[in-house]
């Protein structure tokens with residue numbers, strides 16, 4: 001998790017009265033809420049509200065996320081182009097699931113309007129990769145600004161609203177993790193600090209910097225997602241009525257351009273790009289970098305078969321030196337059991353290259369991925385044969 005943060009007004013110890021006169025209903029205190037992970041055994045924060053966070057006035061069913069995933073008739077490589085996907089919905093309702101299994105769901109979202117209601121994902125951590133867009137994530141922890149190429153990490157059970165600057169044409173990749181998303185253990189020393197030599201440090205992780213208390217005694221609705229089910233809860237007041245908090249559980253951003261890539265004498269394997277870890281999958285960042293230095297080095301990735309892994313690459317920016325035909329917002333899915341590698345001509349073409357400007361996000365999964373109907377509609381059926389000259 002990111003480092004310990006403390007914002008606003010908190011009392012000197014956990015679970016003691018945080019005095020505030022007159023306070024809600026003259027009770028004379030701010031109301032503590034403990035937000036935890038893994039029961040009460042992993043990262044947590046302690047938050048202080050103007051009013052009890054439990055004041056529900058109504059609840060009603062709010063439909064379900066459409067789930068159009070199916071078995072594929074063949075094991076094969078896929079190339080799914082999403083750059084021209086129609087804009088629709090808001091930053092929540094406009095999400096189009098493309099690849100998924102029980103551990104991870106990947107969706108593209110090109111919203112056409114502002115987020116209508118607050119949203120809360122009850123059972124998945126979210127990574128919203130901002131391919132394009134600037135704005136602010138609003139939560140009870142305080143405003144969190146984001147920009148192009150930020151990973152915005154939103155812990156499960158965080159109520160939020162994604163607000164984009166006017167004219168910023170948001171374009172998002174949303175990754176939902178059923179298990180706890182974390183900073184890879186191999187980057188963290190026994191003292192809990194990011195090790196020197198890791199591809200990022202605490203300075204690259206950005207949490208909220210200020211409290212923004214919303215003191216509104218007016219009904220506010222939240223759409224809560226658990227699994228596919230959506231439920232609308234209405235509270236008697238706005239839930240962002242927080243005067244202070246501390247802890248290690250909060251939304252944060254990490255910009256993909258702050259990832260420090262490694263270059264080897266010869267090509268280094270994908271784990272050097274590891275960015276986030278989660279049960280059943282990893283997220284990697286292929287950032288602009290110097291290419292391998294040995295005079296005989298082959299500067300595009302070696303052909304390989306995925307073993308016990310399905311590999312999804314989302315192409316963000318730049319010239320993708322090992323691939324033909326991919327473009328910005330393309331996905332490739334190279335599943336287990338099949339070799340893939342550089343396209344014909346790309347080994348020779350890269351011989352004189354000293355660096356690559358490509359930026360891509362990779363998701364490698366342990367369990368096989370299924371494709372949605374929308375992914376199959378955007379898929380290129382000729383892609384498996386694209387290695388033939």
Ligand SMILES: [Fe+2]
Nearest residue numbers: 304311334340
């Ligand atoms: Fe690969």
